[in-house]
Amino acid sequence: MARGRKARNTALLEPNRREELLRAAARLFVAKGFDATTTRDIADAVGMRSGSPFYHFRSKQDLLKAAMADGLETGYRRLLAASDGIDDAERRLRVLIRTHLSNLLEGDCQTPMLLYESRSLDATARAEIAAITDRYQKPWQATLDELAAAGKLKSSAPPVRLLLFGMLNWSVQWYRADGSLSLDQLSDCALAMLLAPSQATQA
Amino acid sequence: MARGRKARNTALLEPNRREELLRAAARLFVAKGFDATTTRDIADAVGMRSGSPFYHFRSKQDLLKAAMADGLETGYRRLLAASDGIDDAERRLRVLIRTHLSNLLEGDCQTPMLLYESRSLDATARAEIAAITDRYQKPWQATLDELAAAGKLKSSAPPVRLLLFGMLNWSVQWYRADGSLSLDQLSDCALAMLLAPSQATQA
DNA sequence: TATAAGCAAGCAAGCGCTTGGTTAATTATT
DNA sequence: AATAATTAACCAAGCGCTTGCTTGCTTATA
Numbered sequence: 001m002a003r004g005r006k007a008r009n010t011a012l013l014e015p016n017r018r019e020e021l022l023r024a025a026a027r028l029f030v031a032k033g034f035d036a037t038t039t040r041d042i043a044d045a046v047g048m049r050s051g052s053p054f055y056h057f058r059s060k061q062d063l064l065k066a067a068m069a070d071g072l073e074t075g076y077r078r079l080l081a082a083s084d085g086i087d088d089a090e091r092r093l094r095v096l097i098r099t100h101l102s103n104l105l106e107g108d109c110q111t112p113m114l115l116y117e118s119r120s121l122d123a124t125a126r127a128e129i130a131a132i133t134d135r136y137q138k139p140w141q142a143t144l145d146e147l148a149a150a151g152k153l154k155s156s157a158p159p160v161r162l163l164l165f166g167m168l169n170w171s172v173q174w175y176r177a178d179g180s181l182s183l184d185q186l187s188d189c190a191l192a193m194l195l196a197p198s199q200a201t202q203a
Numbered sequence: 204m205a206r207g208r209k210a211r212n213t214a215l216l217e218p219n220r221r222e223e224l225l226r227a228a229a230r231l232f233v234a235k236g237f238d239a240t241t242t243r244d245i246a247d248a249v250g251m252r253s254g255s256p257f258y259h260f261r262s263k264q265d266l267l268k269a270a271m272a273d274g275l276e277t278g279y280r281r282l283l284a285a286s287d288g289i290d291d292a293e294r295r296l297r298v299l300i301r302t303h304l305s306n307l308l309e310g311d312c313q314t315p316m317l318l319y320e321s322r323s324l325d326a327t328a329r330a331e332i333a334a335i336t337d338r339y340q341k342p343w344q345a346t347l348d349e350l351a352a353a354g355k356l357k358s359s360a361p362p363v364r365l366l367l368f369g370m371l372n373w374s375v376q377w378y379r380a381d382g383s384l385s386l387d388q389l390s391d392c393a394l395a396m397l398l399a400p401s402q403a404t405q406a
Numbered sequence: 407t408a409t410a411a412g413c414a415a416g417c418a419a420g421c422g423c424t425t426g427g428t429t430a431a432t433t434a435t436t
Numbered sequence: 437a438a439t440a441a442t443t444a445a446c447c448a449a450g451c452g453c454t455t456g457c458t459t460g461c462t463t464a465t466a
Contacts, residue, residue, distance in 0.1 A: 003443060009446095017411080017412095031321065033236065033238060033323075034238075035236060035237075035238030035239045036238045036322075036323070036452080038455065038456085039455080039457080040454090040455085040456095047411075048412075048413085049413050049414070050413095050414095050457095051412090051413075051415090051456095051457070051458075051459090052411080052412050052413070054456085054458080055410090055412065055456060056411090059456080059457080060455095060456065060457090066298065093417095104415085116319070119235065119236065119239075120236075120239070153390075154395060155395075157392075159384060159388075159389060159392050160392065160396070162373070162374070162377050163370045163373075163374075163393055163396060164370075165373065166369050166370045166371070166372065166373025166374060167366045167367075167369045167370045167373075168369070168378075169369065170365070170366075170368065170369025170370075170372055170373055170375055171365070171366075171369060173369075174365050175257065181362060185362075186362060186433065189358075189360075189362045189363065189366065192357060192358075193363070193366060193396060193397065194396065196310055220445080220446090221427065241420080241421065241422085241424095242421085242422060242423080243420090243421085249447095249448075251447085252446075252447050252448070253422095253423095253447095253448095254422095254423070254424075254446090254447075254448085254449090254450095255445080255446055255447070256426090257422085257423060257424080258444085258445065258446065259445090262422080263423090379426080
């Protein structure tokens with residue numbers, strides 16, 4: 001007896017089912033965690049049967065890796081596009097922060113938080129992802145170095161960058177878009193914590 | 204045929220198997236995540252058979268809740284013990300930071316990071332844990348308020364505290380005890396990011 | 407006719423948890 | 437003091453379910 005299916009699948013007219021899978025998987029992995037998300041959840045989210053995602057991806061772990069790489073890639077491009085051509089290091093840092101917060105908290109996949117699921121990857125996949133995140137951090141370190149050279153920052157040693165990322169990334173744990181704090185305000189607040197000395201120093 | 208067991212279990216002479224279970228569970232939950240940790244893993248870690256932990260705890264989730272509550276409790280006591288009686292707010296903040304980092308990175312359970320597994324709790328358990336973490340944050344907010352009142356901090360609005368916690372908590376992701384950075388140095392670095400203005404202001 | 411995309415069905419392994427019994431220590435009773 | 441009853445702490449076995457993934461087939465497009 002036919003299970004009541006709707007109309008007919010538009011199938012190939014909706015061409016990029018693979019990317020739909022990626023986005024749905026990313027969303028679910030962030031929301032419930034990798035282990036708590038079943039491949040059936042993912043299939044359901046895009047209207048497939050439980051085994052079908054394995055036509056597009058070799059394994060569940062492969063799906064995680066692809067979702068990470070994909071999300072980080074677009075986040076990286078947004079970061080470059082937003083910060084490119086800004087000469088003033090202080091203004092550029094603000095844009096980096098604002099764009100990173102947007103990567104984290106806007107859109108519907110919170111890609112950077114997928115990194116928290118890295119432990120579910122095997123060693124080689126983890127190394128691939130690590131390479132991408134390293135690249136993501138390069139513009140940050142360069143800007144911090146510039147600010148330190150200009151005396152607007154006491155130090156640009158690695159821990160400073162790592163603490164900065166911590167500040168921003170942790171916001172996923174508490175920030176709510178429907179609260180009273182805007183992302184612009186949060187960006188300013190974070191920037192002030194880093195650069196507050198500049199005002200006093202230059203006075 | 205008897206599986207080769209060793210000697211005889213000292214049983215009741217080793218009295219606190221429940222706490223052994225708690226500590227082992229906490230360690231495993233932090234290392235592999237709640238979902239990726241099986242109750243068999245936990246039983247193995249303390250030399251029990253797979254069903255025996257359920258004599259001490261009603262469910263796996265119950266184990267998580269107890270491990271969280273237990274770990275946060277001792278962390279909170281350490282925090283109070285270390286900071287109590289320090290009148291100077293700046294010095295007290297440094298002690299809070301240093302002790303929190305120790306809670307996070309020293310010892311073998313990294314309790315505060317268990318909070319990341321809160322999503323595996325049901326609503327009522329999560330509320331219980333939230334109450335404990337709220338209490339944990341009280342001394343911080345009070346100290347930040349003091350510093351703001353003394354002009355050593357631009358603002359002590361809630362986001363400042365949350366960003367500070369982000370800075371510190373995220374260190375679990377990258378700090379390695381065998382690296383070149385000591386926890387004292389890290390504490391100073393974090394404190395400097397918060398209070399750097401004070402030096403310039405007072406100059 | 408060939409291929410891309412998916413479904414229907416299900417397998418083997420692993421999961422949280424239960425059940426019924428066993429043993430050593432403790433307490434109560436004679 | 438000796439014996440019986442009770443309890444705390446586990447083990448051995450396994451149940452029912454879910455999991456990631458596979459296989460063989462169907463359908464729509466090229």
